[in-house]
Amino acid sequence: MPNGAFGAQVSVASGRGSASTDRVMRFVPEFATPAAANQYALDEGMLWVERQTSKPILL
Template sequence: MISAIQPQHTSITLGKYRIAACPRALPSGRFAAQVSVASGQGSASTARIMCFIDEFATHDDAAQYALAQGMDWVKDVQPTH
């Protein structure tokens, strides 16, 4: 039996960005990785959602991959001093 209850979404803060993994279950029983990278607050907030093609055996594997991709994206867009 497959449980319909999934662990809480995994999120971290990196600088001004909030990175949240949002894995979703696929009909095959595997999981797709998705990540939200947000900044700002209220009406001044923006978010970028990235979905990935790879499929993962577990919710946790998809979440870890999504977080890593989100952190890489933030590191690429942050200015270097």
């Protein structure tokens, strides 16, 4: 980032071929190190996946 901080983003892909999707999430917090930004993105991405896979299926 222009101020020397690091931003975090994560991409979560699923599916195959024409049925594939890719969710890209960019986060507001700024981080002092690349490692801190990476960890935040990984944690948030995993939480998003857990929420998506725990939704009840409506018939």
